[in-house]
Amino acid sequence: MLKKFISWLLLVCIIPLSGCGDQRILESLGFIQTVSYDILPDGKLSISFSIPQADPETTANREVLSAVAASSKEATMKVSRETGMMVVSGQLRNVLFGQSMAEHGLHGHLDTLFRDPSISSQVKVSVVEGNAGELLIEDYKQHPRTGRYIDMLLEKEALGQTIPKVTLFIFARDYFDEGTDPVAPILKKHADNYITTNGIALFKDDRYVTKIEPQNALVFAFLKGSFREGQISLELADTGGDKEIVMFSSLISSRKVKVVHGTEGIEKVTYHVKVTGSVLEYIGDARLSNDRERHELEQRISKELTKKANAMISLMKQHQLDNIGIGKYVRNSVGYKQWKQMNWREELEKLPVECSFEVKIKDYGKFR
Amino acid sequence: MGIKQKLQSIFLVNDEQSDTPPTLPDNQQEANLTGGEPVTLQHILDQFDDSADFIHKTYQSEHLDVLYFSHLVNEDRLERDVLPPLLNAESPVDILSEQSKYVRVTNAKKCVEGILSGMAAIFCQEQAYLIDVIFPVSRTVAESETESIIVGPHEAFTEQAYTNLSLIRKRVQSSHLKVIQLSVGEVTKTSVYILYVEDIANEKYIKEVINRIKNIEIDAVHDTNMLIQCIDDDPYSIFAQFLTTERPDTIASKLVSGRIVGIMDGSPTAFSAPVNFFEFFSSSDDYYQRWSIGTATLFLRFAALIITVTLTALYVAVTSFHYEMVPQNLLLTLTESRSKVPFPPIIEALLMEMTIELLREAGARLPTKIGQTIGIVGGIVIGQAAVQAGLTSNILIISVASSAIASFVIPNYVMSAAFRLFRFGLIIMAGLWGNLGLAMGLAYIVIHLSGLTSLGSSYLTPVAPFEPYDWKDVFLRLPFSKLVKRPTQVKANNKVKLKMKR
Numbered sequence: 011m012l013k014k015f016i017s018w019l020l021l022v023c024i025i026p027l028s029g030c031g032d033q034r035i036l037e038s039l040g041f042i043q044t045v046s047y048d049i050l051p052d053g054k055l056s057i058s059f060s061i062p063q064a065d066p067e068t069t070a071n072r073e074v075l076s077a078v079a080a081s082s083k084e085a086t087m088k089v090s091r092e093t094g095m096m097v098v099s100g101q102l103r104n105v106l107f108g109q110s111m112a113e114h115g116l117h118g119h120l121d122t123l124f125r126d127p128s129i130s131s132q133v134k135v136s137v138v139e140g141n142a143g144e145l146l147i148e149d150y151k152q153h154p155r156t157g158r159y160i161d162m163l164l165e166k167e168a169l170g171q172t173i174p175k176v177t178l179f180i181f182a183r184d185y186f187d188e189g190t191d192p193v194a195p196i197l198k199k200h201a202d203n204y205i206t207t208n209g210i211a212l213f214k215d216d217r218y219v220t221k222i223e224p225q226n227a228l229v230f231a232f233l234k235g236s237f238r239e240g241q242i243s244l245e246l247a248d249t250g251g252d253k254e255i256v257m258f259s260s261l262i263s264s265r266k267v268k269v270v271h272g273t274e275g276i277e278k279v280t281y282h283v284k285v286t287g288s289v290l291e292y293i294g295d296a297r298l299s300n301d302r303e304r305h306e307l308e309q310r311i312s313k314e315l316t317k318k319a320n321a322m323i324s325l326m327k328q329h330q331l332d333n334i335g336i337g338k339y340v341r342n343s344v345g346y347k348q349w350k351q352m353n354w355r356e357e358l359e360k361l362p363v364e365c366s367f368e369v370k371i372k373d374y375g376k377f378r
Numbered sequence: 379m380g381i382k383q384k385l386q387s388i389f390l391v392n393d394e395q396s397d398t399p400p401t402l403p404d405n406q407q408e409a410n411l412t413g414g415e416p417v418t419l420q421h422i423l424d425q426f427d428d429s430a431d432f433i434h435k436t437y438q439s440e441h442l443d444v445l446y447f448s449h450l451v452n453e454d455r456l457e458r459d460v461l462p463p464l465l466n467a468e469s470p471v472d473i474l475s476e477q478s479k480y481v482r483v484t485n486a487k488k489c490v491e492g493i494l495s496g497m498a499a500i501f502c503q504e505q506a507y508l509i510d511v512i513f514p515v516s517r518t519v520a521e522s523e524t525e526s527i528i529v530g531p532h533e534a535f536t537e538q539a540y541t542n543l544s545l546i547r548k549r550v551q552s553s554h555l556k557v558i559q560l561s562v563g564e565v566t567k568t569s570v571y572i573l574y575v576e577d578i579a580n581e582k583y584i585k586e587v588i589n590r591i592k593n594i595e596i597d598a599v600h601d602t603n604m605l606i607q608c609i610d611d612d613p614y615s616i617f618a619q620f621l622t623t624e625r626p627d628t629i630a631s632k633l634v635s636g637r638i639v640g641i642m643d644g645s646p647t648a649f650s651a652p653v654n655f656f657e658f659f660s661s662s663d664d665y666y667q668r669w670s671i672g673t674a675t676l677f678l679r680f681a682a683l684i685i686t687v688t689l690t691a692l693y694v695a696v697t698s699f700h701y702e703m704v705p706q707n708l709l710l711t712l713t714e715s716r717s718k719v720p721f722p723p724i725i726e727a728l729l730m731e732m733t734i735e736l737l738r739e740a741g742a743r744l745p746t747k748i749g750q751t752i753g754i755v756g757g758i759v760i761g762q763a764a765v766q767a768g769l770t771s772n773i774l775i776i777s778v779a780s781s782a783i784a785s786f787v788i789p790n791y792v793m794s795a796a797f798r799l800f801r802f803g804l805i806i807m808a809g810l811w812g813n814l815g816l817a818m819g820l821a822y823i824v825i826h827l828s829g830l831t832s833l834g835s836s837y838l839t840p841v842a843p844f845e846p847y848d849w850k851d852v853f854l855r856l857p858f859s860k861l862v863k864r865p866t867q868v869k870a871n872n873k874v875k876l877k878m879k880r
Contacts, residue, residue, distance in 0.1 A: 012382070026810055035723065036697040036709075037716040043706065062706070064713035100702035101709065128702055158706075 037065075040073065040095030041102075043157035045082075046142035047119060048108035054078050055111075055119070057085040058143040059097070060157040071155050074147050082122040100128035103161050105135050105178070106197065108142035112211065112218035117185070120216070123178055131179035134164050136195045137211040137218060145199040152203065160205065164195060167207050171231040171240035171261075172224065174210060185216060189337025189354060193230075196221060212326065212333045219329050222322065228261075229318045232283045233334045233365070236264040241287075246294075246310050256311065257291035260373075267336070269343040276344070278362040279336055281319070288373035298374040312367040319365040327363075330355040336363065415486040417506045419443055422499065425490050440465055443501035450496035452513035460498070460509060470502050480507040491567065519545065524791055525625055530666040534624045539569055539643035542626070546573065546639075549630035554578070560591050562605065562642070566598040569643040570605065578636040580869040583652060583833050587638050602645040603792070611831045616796045619832040621653040623790075628662050636870035638833075652832040654839040654867055656852045658793040659683065664855045672855035680853075682787035686797055687823075689781045690727050691808040691816050693774055697723040699812030715771035724809025726770050730778045731802065733760055738782070839867040 044060040058076040075089035075097075090097040105123060107116060123129055138145050146156060153159040168175035173195035184192035191213050198208035210222040210230055222230050228242040241259040266282045289298060296303040326333060336358065341349050415421065422445060426432040435444040442464060446456070464470045474480045483489045483499075483506050493499050496512035519541060522534035535542045543557065554576040561567050570591055574584050590609040599605045606620040607613060623629060624647050629639050632650035641648040659679045664672035696703050697716060704712065719726055737756040741749045760779075765772045781801065788794035800823065807815030830837035840848035845866045850856045859878065864870040 028810075033698050034701055036701055037713050037719075039701055039713075041701060041709070062710055064710045065717050066714055067717075098701065101706060103706065130702070 034096070034098065034100075038096055040090075040093055040097045042086075042097060042099050043072075043101060044104040044106065044146060044160060045099075045102060046106040046108065046138070046146040047082075047111050048141055048143050049111040049114050050078065054080060055082070055085065056143055057082060058146050059086075059089055060146055060155075061093075061095070061097070062155060062157065072157065076143060076147070082119060098128070099126060102129050102133050104157065104164070105133055106138050106142040106146060106160070107135070107194075108138050109140060109218065111142070112137045112194075112213075115215075115217045117216040120178075120182070120185075124182060129178070131177060131182075133178045134161070135176050135178060135181045136160075136164060136197050139196055139198040139208055145197065145205065148199065148203075150203050150205065160197065163197075163205060163207065167195070169239060171237055172227045173207050174231070174234065184335075185213075187338070188349075189332065189339075189341045190335035191215065191331055191333045193333045194218075212329070212331050214329065214331055219331060220325065222325075226318060226322060229315065229322055230334070232263050232265065232285065232315070232367075233281060233319060233322070238262050241290075243291075244311060244314055246314050252295060254294035254296075254310070255291070256289060256294070256307070258285075258287045258311065258369075258371075259290045261285060261287040267339045269339050271343070275348075276340060276361065278364055279339065281363065281365045282368070283315075283319075283365070284368045284370070285315070286370045286372050288375065289371055290375060292374070298371070304371055304374070308369045308371055311369045315367040315369065316365050319367070323363050323365065327359050327361075330359055332358055336361075417483055417486045417489045418504070419501045419506075421486050422489060422493070422501075422506075425486075426493075437465060440470055441503060442470060444498060445493060445501070446498035446511075447493065447496070450513065451498050451511045455513075456498055456511050460511065464500070464502075471505065474500065474502060474505070474507045480509050482507055494567070522624055525623060525628075525661070525789065527661060527663040527666070530662055531625075531627045533626060535626060535641070535646045535648060537644050537646050539571060539641055542641050542646075542648065543571060543573075545626040546629060546633070546641075549626055550575070550633055555633065558588065560588065562591060562594050562608075563596060563598045566600075568599055571641050571643075573633060573639040573641070575633050575636070578634065578864070578870050578872050579638055580636065580871060582869070583638050586833050587640065587651060591640075599642070600644065602640065602642045602647040602649050605640070605642055605645075606649050611834070612829075615826065615830055616799060617655070617827070617830060617837075618658075618790075618792045618796070619653065619830060619837065620649040620651045621657055621790070622647045622649050622792060624648070625662060631662065631665075634875070636864050636868035636872075652835045652867055653837075654832065654835075654852075655827055655830075655837050656840065658790040659788060660852070660855075661789040669855050669857045676853065676855055679787055679789070682784035683797065685784040686781045686788070686794075687801055687804060688816065688820075689777045689784075690731060690774075690801065691804040691819070693777045694723045694727045694805055695808040695812040695816050698809060712771070712773055715765075715773055718768035719771055720768070722809070723774075724805065726774060727778070727805050727809070728802070730760070730764070730770050730774055731805065733764075734778055734782045735798070835867050835869075839865075 040061040042059045043062050046058045048056045050056050056076065056078050058074060061073040061075065063070050063073050073093060073095075075092055077085040077088040079085035079088055086097055086099070102123075111119075123133065146160075148156065150156060150159055154162070164173070164175075167173045174193055176192070176194045181192045181194065184190050193213060194211045196208045196211050198206050200206060207224065208221075209224045210227055211218050212220050212222065225243075228240060231237060231240065238261075240261045240263075241257065242261065243255065243257045246254040246256065263283060263285045265284075268280045268282070270277045270280065272278075292298060294307075296307050298304050298307065323334075332354070337354050340354075340357075340361075344352075423434065426445075431447055431449060433444075433446055433448050436442070437444075444456075444461070464473060467473050475482070480500070483492065489499055489506050489508065492508040497508045497510050500507045500509065517536055519533050519536055521532045525534075526532070533545065535545065547555065552575065556574055556576050558572040560570045560572065562570050572584070572587055572591070587609070591605075594605075594608045596608060599608065603622055606618065606622065610619050612619065621632070629641075629648050629650065633639055637650045637652065639648055639650045660676065664675055667675070697712065701709065716723075721729070733756075737752060737760070741752050741756075744752060760775065764770050765775060782798075785794045785798050785801075788797065804816060804819040807819040809815075811818070827838055828836075828842060836843060839845060840852045847863060848865055848867075851861050851865065858876065862876045863873050864875050
């Protein structure tokens with residue numbers, strides 16, 4: 011009984027002594043919201059951190075700290091010398107890579123983001139056209155705090171499919187997976203104090219190779235996967251002189267990929283995309299309430315989309331890129347041994363890929 | 379060694395001392411009583427000397443002596459109905475021995491107990507008779523205050539066991555309802571009644587309850603809540619292992635579901651057993667409302683349990699360790715309101731929780747009129763001034779207030795008090811180790827609950843042992859047509875309670 015009592019007493023004394031270690035008291039933390047990476051000519055990294063400032067005693071709504079260092083964690087240690095707060099990365103939301111850095115290759119620097127357990131796998135990755143640090147340091151007067159502005163912009167645009175939603179998890183998966191290459195949205199700073207998304211960056215492994223223009227972003231989304239929200243504006247040029255513009259909204263797109271095997275291995279890959287949507291804007295001669303004319307318009311849209319898709323695929327083939335993941339389908343349809351023997355990038359360049367679109371206008375608005 | 383012995387003397391009951399026979403004068407008197415001494419007038423008078431309220435009337439000519447306590451008996455009835463026939467009769471002894479309302483006693487102890495319980499003793503020619511002219515002093519049946527409900531019966535038990543028994547008999551009009559009288563307290567000799575419905579209740583549990591009550595050896599038991607602590611399975615636990623209630627309708631439902639009920643003279647609460655943890659979260663209201671509303675309310679109560687136990691602890695864990703867990707917008711508001719606070723989150727949280735507990739305790743002790751003042755003052759102090767003075771963050775106020783409110787949603791006061799105390803432990807754990815501490819605290823409580831028993835049956839019954847059939851009545855409140863069987867925990871002799879086909 012006495013022994014039991016003494017052991018309880020010891021336990022009660024010892025337990026609190028082991029506590030309170032590694033504390034992160036909220037108000038003494040500077041949590042990095044956005045981080046940007048640029049590479050300097052000498053190979054060192056210029057890293058900027060944007061830290062929201064909640065202390066009512068300061069007027070600024072955020073703190074931007076920059077450092078030149080060889081690695082991300084070294085930069086963190088350097089900038090923490092400049093601030094009274096403890097710099098932590100558990101609230102990281104966005105990672106911006108400057109174009110120079112993306113062209114140089116990301117992998118080594120992604121390591122810290124993948125490895126640190128306090129960094130979420132839902133952190134958004136994007137590429138900045140130009141200098142990422144400059145984009146982050148700037149305060150955009152008409153907009154919320156820069157980090158939040160970027161975050162909201164990326165979030166909203168990804169909903170409408172004009173850029174893919176690329177998180178660390180998705181980027182890493184596409185990077186390590188065989189038969190597909192990662193992509194990332196592109197951000198651009200404009201002189202007039204605002205930021206826009208500016209297309210999609212196509213990576214070859216971890217290196218930025220080329221981009222898709224923003225007006226073609228939806229076509230990329232059609233090929234990349236099925237989705238249920240988005241809008242596209244198309245200019246149908248080939249109707250004999252008159253311009254025909256159609257704005258196609260509330261898109262529901264579903265995609266089917268088929269790998270056709272011939273006598274000598276894989277013959278071709280076909281993409282069949284079904285798109286339904288409603289027309290909200292139409293400038294042209296066709297009367298949409300007329301079934302025949304509407305079906306003709308559907309045909310014209312399909313043709314236009316097919317043309318754009320084929321152009322996009324040939325662009326990727328030309329750079330030996332596979333960002334829409336054709337390789338995954340090919341890999342799944344052949345044996346492991348055959349896949350391993352195949353040099354996929356070279357194979358892709360020769361492989362015929364056929365696209366076909368099936369467009370359906372389900373609704374043409376309240377104007378007959 | 380000296381320190382060890384001192385520690386021993388402080389914390390351990392000295393066995394040698396308690397083994398020696400008691401030498402107190404009180405106990406000597408007790409010893410005499412138990413001797414089964416023949417009853418004599420003188421002996422009874424000796425027992426009640428120095429009792430100013432004791433009345434001894436002598437009728438010399440008829441050789442009658444009447445002994446009673448004036449405030450325990452109905453003197454009117456005694457003077458008007460009982461005494462005249464005796465005084466007018468030629469031989470009072472004949473009347474006394476003929477009529478069954480006069481009970482002959484030969485044992486002095488029985489006689490003393492009878493007088494103490496409110497009977498009048500009549501001595502005639504060296505023979506003693508007792509007559510029941512008890513005049514119970516009690517308040518009337520009033521509305522339940524600690525367990526008030528909106529729909530359904532409003533009456534509550536009173537302190538008088540007879541009133542309570544009649545309230546129960548009125549609801550369970552069956553000859554199968556059995557009442558066993560026991561007595562508890564070596565000095566007070568309080569009556570305890572064990573009620574059960576024969577052919578439904580399991581004999582094993584009945585025997586166990588009776589046995590445990592018989593084994594109580596204590597000078598006095600003043601309330602049912604005190605009684606159940608004397609017969610608990612685990613007296614060291616913070617959870618009650620018997621359900622207490624002051625509602626006759628709840629008790630009636632427990633009886634017909636095969637549980638054993640106990641009521642005690644002098645206490646307005648009754649207990650029922652065996653009980654499981656989840657029973658503390660159901661209220662009779664659930665059964666009087668439509669089933670869907672009852673089910674929703676049950677969900678609300680379990681949500682309240684989670685809120686009251688974890689919310690403040692979670693605040694402490696998040697603000698002192700896990701900033702990663704909060705959405706960014708909330709994090710900024712949190713930081714802003716925390717930035718003026720001079721204490722670490724654990725001290726801040728304990729301070730506020732303590733203030734709320736102070737307010738609650740003060741409000742419970744004070745008369746209603748002053749209680750209102752406490753509410754207003756407390757509301758201003760906690761709600762406004764503490765934040766403006768920079769003593770706490772306003773998010774903490776919200777969390778402390780909502781966990782306090784949630785704790786009162788739990789219908790059983792004893793259970794809600796247990797969780798309110800346990801919360802402090804969790805806050806400290808969360809302040810020391812963050813989420814790890816919180817998880818350890820919650821794991822401890824689950825382990826502790828799994829180990830508890832009520833009359834030897836598992837405290838977590840429909841969950842462990844796994845009894846999915848019972849879930850319809852424990853976590854949900856399905857329509858009555860779906861609740862066909864009695865709960866498995868009571869091991870009822872008759873398992874089906876509903877035979878209606880619709």
